Amino acid sequence: MTKIFETPLYPYVKSPDQTAKTPVRHRVVVIGAGPVGLAAAIDLAQSGVEVLVLDDNTKVSFGSRAICFSKRTLEISDRLGIGPALVEKGVQWNLGKVFFKDRKVYDFNLLAENGHRNPAFINLQQYHFEHELVKRVRSLEADGAPIEIRGGNRVSAVSDAGSHVAITIQTEDGPYDLTADWLIACDGAGSPTRSMLGLDFVGRVFEDNFLIADVVMDADFPTERWFWFDPPFNRDQSALLHKQPDGVWRIDLQLGWNIDKDAEKQPERVIPRLKAMLGDEVNFELEWVSIYTFQCRRMEKFRHGRVLFAGDSAHQVSPFGARGANSGLQDTDNLVWKLKLVIDGLAPDSLLDSYDLERIYGAEENILNSTRSTDFITPKSDQSRIFRDAVLDLSEHHAFARPLVNSGRLSRPCVYYGSSLNSADALDGPAQSQPGAPCPDVQLGDGFLLDQFRGGFVILAINADAPDELTDSGVTARTIRLRTKDDPTGALAARYLGKTPAAVYLIRPDQHVAMRRDGYDEGLFRAALRRATAKD
Amino acid sequence: MPLNTAPNLTNADDAYAALLAAHEGLTKAESDALNARLILLMMNHIGDMEVLEQALKLASDPAA
Numbered sequence: 001m002t003k004i005f006e007t008p009l010y011p012y013v014k015s016p017d018q019t020a021k022t023p024v025r026h027r028v029v030v031i032g033a034g035p036v037g038l039a040a041a042i043d044l045a046q047s048g049v050e051v052l053v054l055d056d057n058t059k060v061s062f063g064s065r066a067i068c069f070s071k072r073t074l075e076i077s078d079r080l081g082i083g084p085a086l087v088e089k090g091v092q093w094n095l096g097k098v099f100f101k102d103r104k105v106y107d108f109n110l111l112a113e114n115g116h117r118n119p120a121f122i123n124l125q126q127y128h129f130e131h132e133l134v135k136r137v138r139s140l141e142a143d144g145a146p147i148e149i150r151g152g153n154r155v156s157a158v159s160d161a162g163s164h165v166a167i168t169i170q171t172e173d174g175p176y177d178l179t180a181d182w183l184i185a186c187d188g189a190g191s192p193t194r195s196m197l198g199l200d201f202v203g204r205v206f207e208d209n210f211l212i213a214d215v216v217m218d219a220d221f222p223t224e225r226w227f228w229f230d231p232p233f234n235r236d237q238s239a240l241l242h243k244q245p246d247g248v249w250r251i252d253l254q255l256g257w258n259i260d261k262d263a264e265k266q267p268e269r270v271i272p273r274l275k276a277m278l279g280d281e282v283n284f285e286l287e288w289v290s291i292y293t294f295q296c297r298r299m300e301k302f303r304h305g306r307v308l309f310a311g312d313s314a315h316q317v318s319p320f321g322a323r324g325a326n327s328g329l330q331d332t333d334n335l336v337w338k339l340k341l342v343i344d345g346l347a348p349d350s351l352l353d354s355y356d357l358e359r360i361y362g363a364e365e366n367i368l369n370s371t372r373s374t375d376f377i378t379p380k381s382d383q384s385r386i387f388r389d390a391v392l393d394l395s396e397h398h399a400f401a402r403p404l405v406n407s408g409r410l411s412r413p414c415v416y417y418g419s420s421l422n423s424a425d426a427l428d429g430p431a432q433s434q435p436g437a438p439c440p441d442v443q444l445g446d447g448f449l450l451d452q453f454r455g456g457f458v459i460l461a462i463n464a465d466a467p468d469e470l471t472d473s474g475v476t477a478r479t480i481r482l483r484t485k486d487d488p489t490g491a492l493a494a495r496y497l498g499k500t501p502a503a504v505y506l507i508r509p510d511q512h513v514a515m516r517r518d519g520y521d522e523g524l525f526r527a528a529l530r531r532a533t534a535k536d
Numbered sequence: 537m538p539l540n541t542a543p544n545l546t547n548a549d550d551a552y553a554a555l556l557a558a559h560e561g562l563t564k565a566e567s568d569a570l571n572a573r574l575i576l577l578m579m580n581h582i583g584d585m586e587v588l589e590q591a592l593k594l595a596s597d598p599a600a
């Protein structure tokens with residue numbers, strides 16, 4: 001059976017654009033059909049914006065890449081129409097164990113809050129994730145949505161001409177030119193677009209190598225995240241074991257800096273290492289073996305005129321914490337509604353600058369977390385190793401030391417504290433739903449609260465009155481009214497009211513809170529809506 | 537809360553002797569590990585980030 005990652009899902013097909021007399025103009029061109037580019041395109045097409053995706057490849061991602069997808073990613077995926085398929089296919093887990101030398105020092109539980117549609121995390125191979133996205137593109141196409149994906153189209157030149165972006169593409173039938181109103185560069189960590197525009201990508205390379213192996217095995221290891229510091233089978237280094245669907249396991253083995261990468265990748269070196277870890281009796285087959293060096297870096301700005309960078313092209317982190325693809329999805333979630341309003345002439349161009357500010361804030365948070373994890377996993381000096389080992393020794397017996405153990409701080413949704421789109425918090429309510437935060441989910445009967453926040457601004461009135469909708473300069477927020485007495489679980493009150501009896505929220509199209517107060521007031525909500533669309 | 541730099545030990549000589557006794561007979565590596573565990577335990581006991589920052593500053597430069 002051909003595997004999904006071996007199947008050309010969007011093979012090269014010659015487009016009429018290639019023989020047009022003058023370059024054909026597209027509304028939005030996305031470079032890159034990775035998870036981020038595909039998510040951006042689906043989101044745009046769902047909101048009626050014409051989008052063309054170009055990728056030099058024809059298949060989903062190759063090799064060991066993302067496996068942990070966060071609840072926020074699943075919530076965004078619900079909005080994109082693929083959430084349930086991901087959860088069904090993915091492996092759910094809550095437990096993690098930390099080992100030091102030859103013993104387990106402690107375990108932890110992700111302790112997901114109840115009453116959310118989605119679990120805290122699922123493990124799923126990146127190629128399955130991308131496959132679901134491609135299937136969604138195909139079904140949108142079949143429904144006549146304005147979306148197209150062109151494989152075997154390698155972008156070789158990009159320039160911002162002020163009123164549009166000019167793009168040159170190489171194909172097996174030769175080159176052709178296109179123009180676009182807007183370009184979203186989702187062309188990965190090595191982003192050719194970045195180089196073509198002469199833009200920087202600065203940060204820190206961690207002097208360490210990791211052997212990443214995906215192995216197929218029938219083993220009865222539990223569905224838990226196991227992390228070892230300095231285990232007997234990989235002395236002075238770390239190791240990670242995590243389950244994926246289809247009997248595939250992800251293994252990360254830290255190798256250190258001065259190694260012969262080619263030699264370390266050979267099965268005769270890899271297999272004994274894995275046997276030492278898994279035990280001699282376990283039979284396994286190698287799906288992929290690669291050696292990675294990790295880095296943390298970002299572009300200085302994610303917006304350059306009509307060119308917007310999203311995902312790994314804009315920022316890169318080490319994988320401990322699963323903050324790569326998960327943050328890339330938060331990028332497009334943040335960008336697409338803003339771009340749609342700007343394209344429709346309903347918001348000023350400066351709304352796109354808030355994409356830059358909010359997502360740079362998110363990237364900084366991810367880089368900070370991922371750098372700290374890497375510093376714990378790979379101590380940079382004798383002293384930092386002494387402290388690291390002391391933390392681990394103490395963690396076996398004392399709870400206080402466990403929060404200091406850092407084997408990766410798993411991706412959390414970004415809260416845009418202090419964003420220029422927020423209005424001041426006017427409710428003595430729970431911190432988890434303050435302005436800037438993504439709305440927490442709540443189970444409501446058979447459905448979920450977040451299902452009601454799809455597309456457009458929402459006014460959420462809880463135990464309070466508000467008109468059916470509010471429109472300001474063409475932007476409409478529609479009202480959803482809820483009563484806490486209809487929620488026997490109490491979660492709606494706990495997550496949105498706290499100690500106050502009633503509240504009214506203004507919620508952005510990306511489900512982040514823009515403002516909240518104890519009751520509706522037309523003037524204040526109008527002002528908040530204007531502020532959230534960069535009009536004031 | 538400010539870092540207390542006034543004498544605070546009930547019996548300074550006893551406390552100092554206890555510190556040395558804990559290290560007696562240890563190799564350099566064992567002593568380093570003990571110190572690290574001790575710092576972590578005390579750091580958690582203090583808890584207050586402001587106090588810790590002042591202590592770190594004075595430890596880096598006693599004249600500060």
Ligand SMILES: Cc1cc2nc3c(=O)[nH]c(=O)nc-3n(C[C@H](O)[C@H](O)[C@H](O)COP(=O)(O)OP(=O)(O)OC[C@H]3O[C@@H](n4cnc5c(N)ncnc54)[C@H](O)[C@@H]3O)c2cc1C
Pocket residue numbers: 031032033034035036037054055056057061064065066067068069126153154155156186187188189191192193212292310311312313319321322323324325326327328
């Ligand atoms: C070992 C490992 C483990 C990871 N684990 C996780 C995890 O658990 N969770 C997580 O969230 N993230 C994880 N990541 C990170 C994740 O893989 C990336 O963040 C994610 O793939 C970024 O997606 P992207 O769409 O931005 O870029 P990519 O997936 O790199 O896609 C870029 C696309 O652009 C195309 N392209 C490039 N140049 C051109 C061109 N000139 N013309 C046309 N097309 C072009 C490429 O063909 C490719 O399809 C991991 C990464 C690694 C290496």
